[in-house]
Structures are given as structure tokens and as C-alpha cells.
Amino acid sequence: MSRFAYVNGAYVRHSDASVHIEDRGFQFGDSVYEVVYLYQGKLIDAEPHLDRMERSLDELQMDMPMSRKAMGLIMKELIKRNRLKTGLVYIQVTRGSATRDFPFPSACDQTMVMTTRRMPAFDPDKALKPLKVKSLPDIRWSRCDIKTTQLLAAALSKQTALDDGYDDAWLVDEAGFVTEGTSNNAWIVTKDGKLKTRKPSHEILNGITRQSIITLATEKGIEIIEEAFTLEEALEAKEAFVTSASACLKPVTQINEHTIGNGNVGIISEQIARIYANFLKG
Numbered sequence: 001m002s003r004f005a006y007v008n009g010a011y012v013r014h015s016d017a018s019v020h021i022e023d024r025g026f027q028f029g030d031s032v033y034e035v036v037y038l039y040q041g042k043l044i045d046a047e048p049h050l051d052r053m054e055r056s057l058d059e060l061q062m063d064m065p066m067s068r069k070a071m072g073l074i075m076k077e078l079i080k081r082n083r084l085k086t087g088l089v090y091i092q093v094t095r096g097s098a099t100r101d102f103p104f105p106s107a108c109d110q111t112m113v114m115t116t117r118r119m120p121a122f123d124p125d126k127a128l129k130p131l132k133v134k135s136l137p138d139i140r141w142s143r144c145d146i147k148t149t150q151l152l153a154a155a156l157s158k159q160t161a162l163d164d165g166y167d168d169a170w171l172v173d174e175a176g177f178v179t180e181g182t183s184n185n186a187w188i189v190t191k192d193g194k195l196k197t198r199k200p201s202h203e204i205l206n207g208i209t210r211q212s213i214i215t216l217a218t219e220k221g222i223e224i225i226e227e228a229f230t231l232e233e234a235l236e237a238k239e240a241f242v243t244s245a246s247a248c249l250k251p252v253t254q255i256n257e258h259t260i261g262n263g264n265v266g267i268i269s270e271q272i273a274r275i276y277a278n279f280l281k282g
């Protein structure tokens with residue numbers, strides 16, 4: 001089956017989809033993106049994702065390229081054309097194409113691209129494959145709260161982790177505190193059973209999955225501390241996991257050469273995964 005992409009007003013075959021070589025997304029990474037999880041035909045947290053996209057664009061002095069309603073209709077149409085039941089919808093918005101120059105062009109039309117990717121449905125009985133992560137210095141820029149397509153530092157870090165036999169990297173700031181994973185938020189379970197994850201700041205992307213889990217876990221009476229934790233604290237933690245729209249929740253059972261807890265998927269990680277899976281099921 002042909003896959004379709006949406007590019008600037010047209011649904012085109014994925015293999016033929018392209019943007020201009022002068023596009024500022026390509027030239028400068030002058031662009032933002034969002035990834036929304038489609039679970040059994042339902043877009044999860046679409047509004048908060050679009051809120052975050054609007055905020056990211058605003059931080060780069062750009063507007064939303066169209067109304068929320070129009071964006072929602074395009075997402076639905078692309079999902080339909082690609083016969084997608086469960087997977088990811090990627091939305092990318094760039095400042096547009098203009099002769100290469102650093103200053104923002106006075107007038108140019110934004111580029112908007114949407115693509116989809118098939119994925120298995122999140123199922124805590126099957127999906128909780130533990131991850132081994134490697135700690136690496138966080139070499140990204142100082143506005144990680146903006147979801148830009150400038151992902152080179154994350155890609156380099158992930159590649160280093162994979163080359164060294166790990167599944168992902170946990171990035172560590174200059175003071176020794178974990179910021180986040182290369183494409184997910186980092187969590188630990190403390191010795192007294194509380195969840196700890198770094199509070200939103202310019203140093204991390206405030207994950208939509210992270211925010212949903214905070215709400216859902218708090219409703220269940222699980223205590224959450226939004227506070228940075230050091231790498232040492234993570235090594236000593238009872239459990240650890242990561243969250244994102246694409247992974248939902250994945251346990252972390254090894255950091256560098258240290259086993260976390262007893263090396264198995266922790267009880268609280270599993271509990272949170274089940275709570276999140278129930279939320280997905282609605």
C-alpha cells in the first residue's frame with residue numbers, strides 16, 4: 001500500500017514528498033515538530049500537543065500555519081489515507097523557503113509537513129522491554145523546552161549509546177543532574193517509593209506523556225516529586241523508566257554498568273504503565 005504524506009496543501013505519495021532546498025528547516029533547523037500517538041484510531045492528547053506546538057512556534061516568533069480545526073482535519077485525512085489504526089503522526093512546521101540568510105525573511109509561507117508511521121499498540125503485558133541506558137554529557141542548546149527539529153545532539157548521543165551496546169542515553173548536565181533521555185523524559189522511583197522527574201525548565205522538553213502520567217498517578221495517590229536527580233541518585237534508585245508519546249513507558253533496568261533495583265521491571269513502573277494503558281483505552 002502506498003503511504004501518503006501531507007506537504008503544503010497536498011497529499012502526496014511518501015516516496016515523492018519533498019520540500020525546497022532553500023527551506024529554512026533544512027538550512028537552519030528553523031522549524032518545530034510534534035509527534036502525536038494514535039491508539040486504536042484515537043489521537044492521544046492531541047490538544048496538549050498542539051498547545052505545545054503553538055508555544056514552540058511562538059518562542060521562535062512564528063504563528064501556527066493554520067487553525068487547530070484545519071490541522072485536526074488534515075491529521076484525520078492522512079490517518080484515513082494511510083489506513084492507520086495505531087502509530088504516530090508527525091507534524092513539522094518550518095519558517096518556509098527563502099534565500100539563505102540568517103535574519104528572518106520578511107515574507108515567506110511556512111512549510112507544513114505531516115507524515116504517519118505504523119506502530120504496535122502499547123500493551124504493558126508485551127511492551128515493557130527493559131532498556132539499558134548510558135549516561136552522556138548533555139551537549140544540547142539551552143532551550144530544550146522548544147521542540148525544534150535541531151536534533152543532532154540527540155542523534156549523536158543516541159548513536160554513541162547504541163555503538164556502546166546500550167539502547168539509549170540519559171543526558172547529564174554540568175552539575176551532574178540527569179536532564180532527560182535523547183527523546184524521552186527520565187524518571188526514577190526513590191527508595192521510599194516516590195516518583196521523581198525533573199521539573200519543566202529550559203533544560204528539558206516538558207513531555208505530554210510526562211504531564212499525563214503526573215496527573216494520572218497523582219489521582220491514584222502516588223506521590224510525585226518534580227525535582228532534578230543526580231546520576232548517582234539514579235544508580236541507587238529502586239526503579240527507573242522513560243516516557244514519551246512514541247514509547248509510552250519503558251522501564252530502565254541498567255544505567256552504565258549498574259543494575260537498577262533487582263534488574264527486573266519494577267512494580268511501580270509496571271503499575272504506572274497499566275494506569276497509562278487504561279488511560280489510552282479511555
Ligand code: PMP
Pocket residue numbers: 035180181182183184185204205206207208209210243244245246
Ligand atoms: N524529551 C525529549 C527530548 C523528546 O524528544 C521527547 C519526545 N518528543 C520527550 C521528552 C517526550 O515528550 P512527549 O511525551 O511529549 O512525547
